[in-house]
Amino acid sequence: MRAYFDHAATTPLDPEVADAMSRVLRDVYGNPSSIYSEGQTARALVDQAREDVARALGAAPNEIVFTSGGTEADNLALRGTLRARAAEGDGLVTTAIEHHAVLDTAHDLAHEGRARVTVVGVDKHGRVEPEAIERALDRRTVLVSVMHGNNEIGTLQPLARIGAIDREHGITFHSDAVQTVGALPLDVSRVPVDLVSVNAHKFYGPKGVGALYVRTGTRIATLQTGGGQEKGRRTGTENVAGIVGLGVALRIAAAKRAEESARQARLRDRLIEGVRGRIPGAVLTGHPSERLPNNASFCFPGTQGEALVVALDLAGFAVSSGSACTSGSTEPSHVLLALGLGREVAQGSLRLTLGRGTTEAEIDALLAALPPIVARLRAVSAVPV
Amino acid sequence: MSDRVFVAMSGGVDSSVAAAMLAERGEDVVGVWMRLTPDDGSRDAPRCCGTDQAGEDARRAASRIGIPFYALDYAEVFARDVVDPFVAAYAMGETPNPCVACNSKVKFEALLRDVVAKFGGSRIATGHYARVTRDDAGRAHLLRARDPNKDQSYALYMLGQRELARIELPIGELADKSETRAIAQRFELSTADKAESMDICFIGGDYREFVRERVPEAFVSGPVERGDGIPVGTHGGIGTLTVGQRAGVGIATGERLYVLRLETDRNAAIVGRRDEGATMIALRDVTFTGDSAPSGPFSSSVALRYRGAPQPCTVVVSGRDATIELSEPALVAGGQAAVFYDGDEVLGGGTVTRALAS
Numbered sequence: 001m002r003a004y005f006d007h008a009a010t011t012p013l014d015p016e017v018a019d020a021m022s023r024v025l026r027d028v029y030g031n032p033s034s035i036y037s038e039g040q041t042a043r044a045l046v047d048q049a050r051e052d053v054a055r056a057l058g059a060a061p062n063e064i065v066f067t068s069g070g071t072e073a074d075n076l077a078l079r080g081t082l083r084a085r086a087a088e089g090d091g092l093v094t095t096a097i098e099h100h101a102v103l104d105t106a107h108d109l110a111h112e113g114r115a116r117v118t119v120v121g122v123d124k125h126g127r128v129e130p131e132a133i134e135r136a137l138d139r140r141t142v143l144v145s146v147m148h149g150n151n152e153i154g155t156l157q158p159l160a161r162i163g164a165i166d167r168e169h170g171i172t173f174h175s176d177a178v179q180t181v182g183a184l185p186l187d188v189s190r191v192p193v194d195l196v197s198v199n200a201h202k203f204y205g206p207k208g209v210g211a212l213y214v215r216t217g218t219r220i221a222t223l224q225t226g227g228g229q230e231k232g233r234r235t236g237t238e239n240v241a242g243i244v245g246l247g248v249a250l251r252i253a254a255a256k257r258a259e260e261s262a263r264q265a266r267l268r269d270r271l272i273e274g275v276r277g278r279i280p281g282a283v284l285t286g287h288p289s290e291r292l293p294n295n296a297s298f299c300f301p302g303t304q305g306e307a308l309v310v311a312l313d314l315a316g317f318a319v320s321s322g323s324a325c326t327s328g329s330t331e332p333s334h335v336l337l338a339l340g341l342g343r344e345v346a347q348g349s350l351r352l353t354l355g356r357g358t359t360e361a362e363i364d365a366l367l368a369a370l371p372p373i374v375a376r377l378r379a380v381s382a383v384p385v
Numbered sequence: 386m387s388d389r390v391f392v393a394m395s396g397g398v399d400s401s402v403a404a405a406m407l408a409e410r411g412e413d414v415v416g417v418w419m420r421l422t423p424d425d426g427s428r429d430a431p432r433c434c435g436t437d438q439a440g441e442d443a444r445r446a447a448s449r450i451g452i453p454f455y456a457l458d459y460a461e462v463f464a465r466d467v468v469d470p471f472v473a474a475y476a477m478g479e480t481p482n483p484c485v486a487c488n489s490k491v492k493f494e495a496l497l498r499d500v501v502a503k504f505g506g507s508r509i510a511t512g513h514y515a516r517v518t519r520d521d522a523g524r525a526h527l528l529r530a531r532d533p534n535k536d537q538s539y540a541l542y543m544l545g546q547r548e549l550a551r552i553e554l555p556i557g558e559l560a561d562k563s564e565t566r567a568i569a570q571r572f573e574l575s576t577a578d579k580a581e582s583m584d585i586c587f588i589g590g591d592y593r594e595f596v597r598e599r600v601p602e603a604f605v606s607g608p609v610e611r612g613d614g615i616p617v618g619t620h621g622g623i624g625t626l627t628v629g630q631r632a633g634v635g636i637a638t639g640e641r642l643y644v645l646r647l648e649t650d651r652n653a654a655i656v657g658r659r660d661e662g663a664t665m666i667a668l669r670d671v672t673f674t675g676d677s678a679p680s681g682p683f684s685s686s687v688a689l690r691y692r693g694a695p696q697p698c699t700v701v702v703s704g705r706d707a708t709i710e711l712s713e714p715a716l717v718a719g720g721q722a723a724v725f726y727d728g729d730e731v732l733g734g735g736t737v738t739r740a741l742a743s
Binding site for chain 1: 387389455457
């Protein structure tokens with residue numbers, strides 16, 4: 001038996017999405033920029049997807065820019081804003097628990113001398129205080145970037161309050177919502193956020209396609225030059241099948257969201273309670289209530305995340321010790337260290353993320369398999385070498 | 386407990402073939418690659434089995450064979466138990482054998498422990514050319530590889546019954562290179578002749594530079610003397626010298642001179658003729674594959690270097706130490722392994738501490 005508990009890394013493609021995409025790949029070859037009817041067919045599909053994405057976010061279609069994924073959306077948001085607003089200032093405020101797509105981009109901009117970067121810390125649950133963001137602002141700040149839901153620990157951020165502060169100061173507010181769009185409602189007509197990164201494969205869409213929401217009136221420069229597609233904001237012939245997949249996937253996710261998120265949250269709570277009841281010393285990482293409905297993340301002091309992942313894989317469970325992008329290194333995650341956890345504790349991290357396919361039987365099987373594995377690893381680690 | 390066997394895959398053809406042989410036999414095989422050096426992306430260590438390129442090669446081989454694969458991090462234990470002692474040995478005038486240390490501390494200790502205790506495996510396999518057999522009484526024996534030209538049993542002498550009971554060495558059974566090739570071809574494993582890894586795996590270039598950066602005091606020049614104290618030249622530091630190497634002095638006398646020993650307290654190198662080598666050699670950390678030493682002094686044959694021909698000797702064991710007496714004088718470097726053989730079987734061995742007498 002295999003059970004997949006790593007939906008934060010990626011999700012399986014929804015069969016309906018796969019069907020829609022294969023029809024496009026098979027039958028639609030026109031270039032959306034072409035005038036004749038083959039081009040118009042392709043253009044109509046891209047337009048439809050843009051409408052689907054816009055509707056899911058409470059945005060207007062012309063506010064959606066398709067990209068190659070979440071990383072490109074984050075790069076476009078940060079680099080594009082800093083470039084477009086360079087005359088006004090170069091201040092970039094972000095947080096210690098952002099995804100590497102934001103943090104490394106910020107560091108790169110700082111290294112190139114194009115941004116002064118202020119990294120704001122978080123509390124022990126991984127929450128950013130809006131007041132801390134406000135304190136970090138100065139006259140030269142042009143961009144604040146705070147993720148919506150954390151990919152490792154699932155903590156959700158108070159975007160509305162942070163956005164209100166930024167708007168008051170005329171600062172562009174970006175949020176990497178790669179983990180939340182599809183799982184939680186994010187309505188840009190209510191939340192004062194100017195740029196939002198979206199990634200299709202986190203909500204049962206294809207890999208290699210994402211989007212950046214750009215609020216009308218937000219100044220952003222393009223990163224690449226070429227044929228001028230996406231209103232010049234992201235030039236290059238459109239990935240038509242991928243964009244169709246993104247649109248269909250988000251439409252399905254929005255329709256299933258309320259019911260599915262509630263179901264996953266119940267299973268998540270069963271998992272968290274089960275782990276806490278069965279494994280002494282288990283530390284739940286992230287916020288106890290303000291967290292993604294599918295995220296249960298822990299540290300088990302006296303273990304190593306790498307060994308937990310291998311042992312669970314061999315027992316039939318796909319899990320992660322943190323973000324998929326940094327696994328393979330045994331350095332404790334920057335997110336866990338930002339919570340104030342010691343390296344010893346942070347080393348034994350395990351991230352379990354649920355999805356549409358997760359069943360109660362899988363949760364119970366995991367709850368049966370995990371305690372003896374943790375005990376085994378602790379017994380080995382306790383032996384002085 | 387499952388009957389899984391974990392294969393330590395270096396990325397090279399030998400361990401890939403070992404994994405393929407076990408998979409073909411129907412075993413439940415898992416491939417592991419051990420990261421041995423920190424992943425800082427800046428080091429230039431092309432032949433190292435602990436670098437990322439090698440990890441990628443191992444991953445591809447595992448995928449061709451169709452087995453699960455994991456990269457596991459052993460950089461910390463490797464630095465502590467292999468690299469640091471390697472450097473320290475040069476500072477003491479010894480010539481260490483890091484492969485022996487790696488087998489002893491990393492592969493057959495840290496990895497074996499993790500496989501059994503953490504991952505619930507029953508055995509580990511490696512791409513070493515040697516064989517393990519079991520007798521009717523259930524005792525394990527470590528033997529030379531079937532192909533004598535490839536034999537690596539020398540570097541495995543430290544294994545005891547506990548380890549041997551959990552080790553598979555499939556390629557030690559192969560008769561010659563063509564068999565290895567055939568299996569590699571069957572699994573479409575790359576047999577591109579990589580540089581034979583005779584160099585030290587964690588050092589990209591000259592080992593002397595690596596050691597010099599860490600213990601510069603081993604690279605201070607000092608006197609070269611004959612056994613009677615007569616100076617015959619100077620050397621560039623004992624870290625550059627190995628007992629048994631030809632000495633670059635004595636041309637005037639027309640003699641072939643070799644380094645006989647290094648006296649670290651005086652930073653002196655003593656040179657002499659080959660027949661001035663030692664017949665009595667002290668060993669430390671002596672172990673036996675059967676776990677206990679034969680009672681009383683015993684006759685054996687001893688290999689004093691990798692691929693060295695064993696020579697007759699008498700061994701007197703005292704706890705973890707031993708003294709061996711050779712019939713012919715030999716030039717033996719401290720830090721090297723001395724391995725006892727009975728025909729094809731490895732009986733045990735130890736680390737050369739020093740030559741005692743000529």
